[in-house]
Amino acid sequence: MRLALAVLALTAMPAMAQQPCAPSRAAMAGVISGGKYQEQPVIQGMASDGQYRFELWANPDTGTWTATMQQPNGMTCIVAAGDSFAPAHVEKTGQDM
Numbered sequence: 001m002r003l004a005l006a007v008l009a010l011t012a013m014p015a016m017a018q019q020p021c022a023p024s025r026a027a028m029a030g031v032i033s034g035g036k037y038q039e040q041p042v043i044q045g046m047a048s049d050g051q052y053r054f055e056l057w058a059n060p061d062t063g064t065w066t067a068t069m070q071q072p073n074g075m076t077c078i079v080a081a082g083d084s085f086a087p088a089h090v091e092k093t094g095q096d097m
Contacts, residue, residue: 021077025053028068028076032057037064042087058085 022028032039039057046053053070065085070076 019077019079021075023076024074025055025068025070025076028078032066032068037062037066039064039066060085060087 022031029041037059038061039059041055042058043056044054051072055068055070056065057068058065063083063085065082066078067080068076069079
């Protein structure tokens with residue numbers, strides 16, 4: 001995973017070694033929004049139980065993206081990352097929702 005080394009350096013949780021994590025959202029934001037990728041949050045949401053926060057970070061100029069999940073204790077982990085990001089095109093159906 002492309003940010004694995006930088007993010008793993010931020011945490012001392014060996015059990016999370018397969019899933020790059022940072023001790024807080026702020027620490028993860030510093031890694032994702034700084035450096036090579038310059039991604040910014042584009043979507044966020046909370047799980048229905050209010051315990052977990054999901055965010056999708058992206059750089060529309062380069063197409064890179066990173067999905068993170070914040071746990072109740074603040075630990076924030078990368079759950080997926082990739083390239084070819086593009087905003088979804090939603091066609092109007094003519095019906096009100």
